[in-house]
Amino acid sequence: xxxxxxxxxxxxxxxxxxxxxxxxxxxxxxxxxxxxxxxxxxxxxxxxxxxxxxxxxxxxxxxxxxxxxxxxxxxxxxxxxxxxxxxxxxxxxxxxxxxxxxxxxxxxxxxxxxxxxxxxxxxxxxxxxxxxxxxxxxxxxxxxxxxxxxxxxxxxxxxxxxxxxxxxxxxxxxxxxxxxxxxxxxxxxxxxxxxxxxxxxxxxxxxxxxxxxxxxxxxxxxxxxxxxxxxxxxxxxxxxxxxxxxxxxxxxxxxxxxxxxxxxxxxxxxxxxxxxxxxx
Ligand SMILES: C[S@@+](CC[C@H](N)C(=O)[O-])C[C@H]1O[C@@H](n2cnc3c(N)ncnc32)[C@H](O)[C@@H]1O
Numbered sequence: 504x505x506x507x508x509x510x511x512x513x514x515x516x517x518x519x520x521x522x523x524x525x526x527x528x529x530x531x532x533x534x535x536x537x538x539x540x541x542x543x544x545x546x547x548x549x550x551x552x553x554x555x556x557x558x559x560x561x562x563x564x565x566x567x568x569x570x571x572x573x574x575x576x577x578x579x580x581x582x583x584x585x586x587x588x589x590x591x592x593x594x595x596x597x598x599x600x601x602x603x604x605x606x607x608x609x610x611x612x613x614x615x616x617x618x619x620x621x622x623x624x625x626x627x628x629x630x631x632x633x634x635x636x637x638x639x640x641x642x643x644x645x646x647x648x649x650x651x652x653x654x655x656x657x658x659x660x661x662x663x664x665x666x667x668x669x670x671x672x673x674x675x676x677x678x679x680x681x682x683x684x685x686x687x688x689x690x691x692x693x694x695x696x697x698x699x700x701x702x703x704x705x706x707x708x709x710x711x712x713x714x715x716x717x718x719x720x721x722x723x724x725x726x727x728x729x730x731x732x733x734x735x736x737x738x739x740x741x742x743x744x745x746x747x748x749x750x751x752x753x754x755x756x757x758x759x760x761x762x763x764x765x766x767x768x769x770x771x772x773x774x775x776x777x778x779x780x781x782x783x
Pocket of ligand 1: 526545546576577578579580582583635636637638641657658659660680681682683686687
Protein backbone atom coordinates (compact mmCIF):
# COMPACT_ATOMS: atom_id res chain seq x y z
CA UNK A 504 0.00 0.00 0.00
CA UNK A 505 1.26 3.46 -0.81
CA UNK A 506 1.92 5.86 2.00
CA UNK A 507 4.03 8.85 2.84
CA UNK A 508 4.05 9.79 6.46
CA UNK A 509 7.27 11.72 6.09
CA UNK A 510 6.70 13.13 2.64
CA UNK A 511 9.27 14.03 0.06
CA UNK A 512 9.94 14.73 -3.53
CA UNK A 513 10.60 11.54 -5.42
CA UNK A 514 7.02 10.58 -6.10
CA UNK A 515 3.47 11.17 -5.04
CA UNK A 516 0.58 8.99 -4.00
CA UNK A 517 -2.80 9.78 -2.56
CA UNK A 518 -1.99 13.50 -2.86
CA UNK A 519 0.96 13.28 -0.49
CA UNK A 520 4.62 13.52 -1.28
CA UNK A 521 6.78 10.45 -0.78
CA UNK A 522 10.37 9.61 -0.33
CA UNK A 523 10.75 5.92 -0.19
CA UNK A 524 14.45 6.17 -1.06
CA UNK A 525 15.46 7.42 2.38
CA UNK A 526 13.75 4.47 4.10
CA UNK A 527 16.04 1.85 2.63
CA UNK A 528 19.53 3.27 3.10
CA UNK A 529 22.19 1.36 5.06
CA UNK A 530 22.20 4.01 7.81
CA UNK A 531 20.01 6.95 8.94
CA UNK A 532 22.01 9.89 7.55
CA UNK A 533 19.87 10.46 4.43
CA UNK A 534 16.69 10.05 6.51
CA UNK A 535 17.63 12.82 8.93
CA UNK A 536 19.19 14.96 6.22
CA UNK A 537 16.06 14.96 4.09
CA UNK A 538 13.60 15.35 6.96
CA UNK A 539 15.41 18.15 8.80
CA UNK A 540 14.13 20.94 6.50
CA UNK A 541 10.61 19.51 6.83
CA UNK A 542 10.93 19.62 10.64
CA UNK A 543 9.76 16.01 11.00
CA UNK A 544 9.21 15.84 14.75
CA UNK A 545 6.66 13.19 15.71
CA UNK A 546 9.15 10.84 17.47
CA UNK A 547 10.02 13.78 19.74
CA UNK A 548 6.37 14.15 20.78
CA UNK A 549 5.94 10.41 21.18
CA UNK A 550 9.02 10.03 23.40
CA UNK A 551 7.41 11.02 26.76
CA UNK A 552 4.19 9.15 25.92
CA UNK A 553 6.05 5.96 24.98
CA UNK A 554 8.27 6.17 28.08
CA UNK A 555 5.20 6.57 30.29
CA UNK A 556 3.19 3.76 28.72
CA UNK A 557 6.20 1.41 28.53
CA UNK A 558 6.86 1.93 32.26
CA UNK A 559 3.18 1.32 33.09
CA UNK A 560 3.03 -1.79 30.93
CA UNK A 561 6.27 -3.14 32.47
CA UNK A 562 4.84 -2.62 35.95
CA UNK A 563 1.73 -4.69 35.15
CA UNK A 564 1.91 -8.24 36.47
CA UNK A 565 0.35 -10.17 33.58
CA UNK A 566 1.26 -13.58 35.02
CA UNK A 567 3.77 -14.29 32.25
CA UNK A 568 7.46 -14.84 32.95
CA UNK A 569 9.95 -12.18 31.83
CA UNK A 570 9.55 -8.52 30.99
CA UNK A 571 7.12 -7.70 28.21
CA UNK A 572 8.76 -6.36 25.06
CA UNK A 573 7.81 -3.29 23.06
CA UNK A 574 7.21 -3.83 19.34
CA UNK A 575 7.82 -0.63 17.36
CA UNK A 576 5.91 -0.93 14.07
CA UNK A 577 7.41 0.95 11.10
CA UNK A 578 10.56 1.17 13.25
CA UNK A 579 12.83 2.32 10.44
CA UNK A 580 16.37 2.92 11.81
CA UNK A 581 15.25 2.38 15.43
CA UNK A 582 14.44 6.02 16.19
CA UNK A 583 11.70 5.36 18.75
CA UNK A 584 13.85 2.66 20.38
CA UNK A 585 16.70 5.16 20.62
CA UNK A 586 14.47 7.78 22.26
CA UNK A 587 12.77 5.29 24.58
CA UNK A 588 15.85 3.61 26.01
CA UNK A 589 18.59 6.26 25.84
CA UNK A 590 19.24 9.67 27.35
CA UNK A 591 18.80 11.42 24.04
CA UNK A 592 16.50 13.81 22.18
CA UNK A 593 15.38 13.82 18.55
CA UNK A 594 17.31 17.10 18.20
CA UNK A 595 20.48 15.23 19.28
CA UNK A 596 19.81 12.65 16.56
CA UNK A 597 19.29 15.32 13.88
CA UNK A 598 22.53 17.00 14.98
CA UNK A 599 24.47 13.74 14.93
CA UNK A 600 23.27 12.37 11.61
CA UNK A 601 23.48 15.67 9.70
CA UNK A 602 26.90 16.64 11.09
CA UNK A 603 29.65 17.15 8.49
CA UNK A 604 32.05 15.11 10.68
CA UNK A 605 29.91 11.98 10.26
CA UNK A 606 28.92 12.75 6.68
CA UNK A 607 32.09 11.36 5.13
CA UNK A 608 32.27 8.15 7.18
CA UNK A 609 31.52 4.73 5.75
CA UNK A 610 28.47 2.96 7.15
CA UNK A 611 30.77 0.46 8.90
CA UNK A 612 32.60 3.30 10.68
CA UNK A 613 29.31 4.97 11.63
CA UNK A 614 27.90 1.70 13.00
CA UNK A 615 31.02 1.18 15.12
CA UNK A 616 30.72 4.73 16.52
CA UNK A 617 26.97 4.41 17.04
CA UNK A 618 27.36 1.23 19.09
CA UNK A 619 29.48 3.18 21.57
CA UNK A 620 27.28 6.29 21.34
CA UNK A 621 24.11 4.41 22.29
CA UNK A 622 25.77 2.15 24.87
CA UNK A 623 27.03 5.25 26.70
CA UNK A 624 23.53 6.72 26.78
CA UNK A 625 21.59 3.56 27.71
CA UNK A 626 19.04 4.26 30.45
CA UNK A 627 18.86 2.02 33.52
CA UNK A 628 15.12 1.49 32.89
CA UNK A 629 15.65 0.33 29.29
CA UNK A 630 13.04 -2.18 28.11
CA UNK A 631 13.38 -4.85 25.40
CA UNK A 632 12.40 -3.43 22.01
CA UNK A 633 11.65 -5.37 18.82
CA UNK A 634 11.23 -3.61 15.49
CA UNK A 635 9.05 -4.33 12.47
CA UNK A 636 9.68 -2.58 9.16
CA UNK A 637 9.65 -3.71 5.53
CA UNK A 638 13.02 -2.00 5.05
CA UNK A 639 15.66 -4.68 5.62
CA UNK A 640 18.62 -2.21 5.55
CA UNK A 641 17.01 0.01 8.21
CA UNK A 642 16.20 -2.92 10.51
CA UNK A 643 19.69 -4.35 9.96
CA UNK A 644 21.28 -1.03 10.99
CA UNK A 645 19.11 -0.78 14.14
CA UNK A 646 20.07 -4.33 15.15
CA UNK A 647 23.77 -3.75 14.43
CA UNK A 648 24.03 -0.68 16.64
CA UNK A 649 22.07 -2.33 19.45
CA UNK A 650 18.88 -0.26 19.33
CA UNK A 651 16.68 -3.31 18.70
CA UNK A 652 16.76 -6.61 20.56
CA UNK A 653 15.19 -8.27 17.55
CA UNK A 654 13.95 -7.08 14.18
CA UNK A 655 11.56 -8.30 11.50
CA UNK A 656 10.81 -7.32 7.92
CA UNK A 657 7.50 -9.15 7.42
CA UNK A 658 4.99 -7.12 5.39
CA UNK A 659 1.77 -7.90 7.25
CA UNK A 660 -0.24 -5.88 4.73
CA UNK A 661 0.54 -8.66 2.23
CA UNK A 662 1.24 -11.84 4.19
CA UNK A 663 1.03 -13.57 7.56
CA UNK A 664 3.78 -13.26 10.16
CA UNK A 665 6.67 -15.68 9.68
CA UNK A 666 7.82 -18.05 12.43
CA UNK A 667 10.41 -15.60 13.85
CA UNK A 668 7.92 -12.78 14.28
CA UNK A 669 5.32 -15.19 15.66
CA UNK A 670 7.76 -16.34 18.35
CA UNK A 671 8.67 -12.76 19.21
CA UNK A 672 5.02 -11.70 19.46
CA UNK A 673 4.58 -14.08 22.39
CA UNK A 674 6.78 -11.68 24.39
CA UNK A 675 5.21 -8.40 23.24
CA UNK A 676 3.16 -6.34 25.70
CA UNK A 677 3.15 -2.96 23.95
CA UNK A 678 2.98 -1.91 20.30
CA UNK A 679 4.13 1.61 19.36
CA UNK A 680 3.73 3.53 16.10
CA UNK A 681 4.87 6.86 14.71
CA UNK A 682 5.04 7.88 11.07
CA UNK A 683 3.35 4.69 9.89
CA UNK A 684 -0.38 5.38 10.01
CA UNK A 685 -0.65 5.62 6.24
CA UNK A 686 1.39 2.44 5.66
CA UNK A 687 -0.07 -0.08 8.05
CA UNK A 688 -3.76 -0.78 8.36
CA UNK A 689 -6.06 -2.99 10.39
CA UNK A 690 -4.52 -5.93 8.46
CA UNK A 691 -1.16 -5.44 10.18
CA UNK A 692 -2.69 -4.83 13.62
CA UNK A 693 -4.99 -7.84 13.33
CA UNK A 694 -2.06 -10.09 12.39
CA UNK A 695 -0.06 -8.78 15.36
CA UNK A 696 -2.73 -9.14 18.04
CA UNK A 697 -3.79 -12.53 16.65
CA UNK A 698 -0.33 -13.83 17.59
CA UNK A 699 -0.10 -12.11 20.98
CA UNK A 700 0.22 -14.29 24.08
CA UNK A 701 0.27 -11.53 26.70
CA UNK A 702 -2.08 -8.58 27.13
CA UNK A 703 -1.06 -6.08 24.43
CA UNK A 704 -1.39 -2.32 24.69
CA UNK A 705 -1.05 -0.02 21.67
CA UNK A 706 0.17 3.58 21.61
CA UNK A 707 -0.05 5.20 18.17
CA UNK A 708 0.44 8.70 16.73
CA UNK A 709 -1.56 8.85 13.50
CA UNK A 710 -1.90 11.65 10.95
CA UNK A 711 -5.24 13.47 10.95
CA UNK A 712 -5.36 12.88 7.20
CA UNK A 713 -5.80 9.13 7.82
CA UNK A 714 -8.69 7.29 9.47
CA UNK A 715 -7.57 5.10 12.39
CA UNK A 716 -11.10 3.74 12.85
CA UNK A 717 -10.51 0.45 11.01
CA UNK A 718 -7.64 -0.24 13.44
CA UNK A 719 -9.79 0.78 16.43
CA UNK A 720 -12.47 -1.69 15.27
CA UNK A 721 -9.94 -4.48 14.72
CA UNK A 722 -8.47 -3.94 18.18
CA UNK A 723 -11.96 -3.84 19.72
CA UNK A 724 -12.63 -7.24 18.16
CA UNK A 725 -9.63 -8.46 20.18
CA UNK A 726 -10.93 -6.96 23.43
CA UNK A 727 -8.97 -3.69 23.31
CA UNK A 728 -10.62 -0.37 24.06
CA UNK A 729 -9.07 2.69 22.37
CA UNK A 730 -9.00 6.18 23.82
CA UNK A 731 -8.12 9.32 21.91
CA UNK A 732 -6.33 12.22 23.57
CA UNK A 733 -8.68 15.02 22.51
CA UNK A 734 -6.79 17.68 24.45
CA UNK A 735 -4.36 18.37 21.65
CA UNK A 736 -2.80 17.42 18.33
CA UNK A 737 0.88 16.76 17.73
CA UNK A 738 2.72 18.36 14.79
CA UNK A 739 4.39 15.85 12.47
CA UNK A 740 6.06 17.82 9.71
CA UNK A 741 5.75 20.68 7.22
CA UNK A 742 3.92 20.09 3.97
CA UNK A 743 6.38 19.87 1.10
CA UNK A 744 4.53 22.41 -1.06
CA UNK A 745 1.23 24.16 -1.70
CA UNK A 746 -0.19 21.15 -3.54
CA UNK A 747 0.42 18.92 -0.52
CA UNK A 748 -0.97 21.56 1.85
CA UNK A 749 -4.22 21.57 -0.15
CA UNK A 750 -4.30 17.77 -0.04
CA UNK A 751 -3.86 17.77 3.77
CA UNK A 752 -6.60 20.36 4.28
CA UNK A 753 -9.04 18.40 2.12
CA UNK A 754 -8.18 15.05 3.74
CA UNK A 755 -8.66 16.40 7.27
CA UNK A 756 -11.98 18.01 6.30
CA UNK A 757 -13.13 14.75 4.67
CA UNK A 758 -12.62 13.01 8.02
CA UNK A 759 -14.59 15.68 9.88
CA UNK A 760 -11.59 17.57 11.27
CA UNK A 761 -10.90 21.30 11.29
CA UNK A 762 -7.63 22.21 9.55
CA UNK A 763 -7.62 25.83 10.83
CA UNK A 764 -4.34 26.70 12.55
CA UNK A 765 -2.85 23.31 11.71
CA UNK A 766 -2.86 21.85 8.17
CA UNK A 767 -4.06 25.24 6.87
CA UNK A 768 -0.83 26.67 8.23
CA UNK A 769 1.17 24.14 6.22
CA UNK A 770 1.89 21.43 8.79
CA UNK A 771 0.60 17.87 9.17
CA UNK A 772 -0.69 17.03 12.64
CA UNK A 773 -1.33 13.71 14.37
CA UNK A 774 -3.69 12.38 17.00
CA UNK A 775 -2.56 10.12 19.85
CA UNK A 776 -4.53 6.90 20.37
CA UNK A 777 -3.99 4.40 23.18
CA UNK A 778 -5.56 0.96 23.35
CA UNK A 779 -5.70 -1.35 26.35
CA UNK A 780 -7.61 -4.49 27.23
CA UNK A 781 -11.20 -3.86 28.32
CA UNK A 782 -10.64 -6.03 31.37
CA UNK A 783 -7.35 -5.75 33.28
C1 LIG B 1 7.84 7.72 7.93
S1 LIG B 1 8.82 6.34 8.29
C2 LIG B 1 8.59 6.30 10.06
C3 LIG B 1 9.84 5.86 10.79
C4 LIG B 1 9.83 6.12 12.30
N1 LIG B 1 8.78 5.39 12.96
C5 LIG B 1 9.73 7.60 12.58
O1 LIG B 1 8.67 8.06 13.00
O2 LIG B 1 10.73 8.29 12.37
C6 LIG B 1 7.75 5.03 7.73
C7 LIG B 1 8.36 3.64 7.78
O3 LIG B 1 7.31 2.69 7.49
C8 LIG B 1 7.90 1.60 6.83
N2 LIG B 1 6.85 0.78 6.20
C9 LIG B 1 6.19 1.00 5.05
N3 LIG B 1 5.29 0.03 4.82
C10 LIG B 1 5.36 -0.83 5.87
C11 LIG B 1 4.68 -2.04 6.22
N4 LIG B 1 3.74 -2.57 5.45
N5 LIG B 1 5.02 -2.66 7.37
C12 LIG B 1 6.00 -2.14 8.17
N6 LIG B 1 6.69 -1.01 7.87
C13 LIG B 1 6.36 -0.36 6.75
C14 LIG B 1 8.89 2.25 5.88
O4 LIG B 1 9.86 1.34 5.42
C15 LIG B 1 9.45 3.37 6.77
O5 LIG B 1 10.61 2.95 7.43
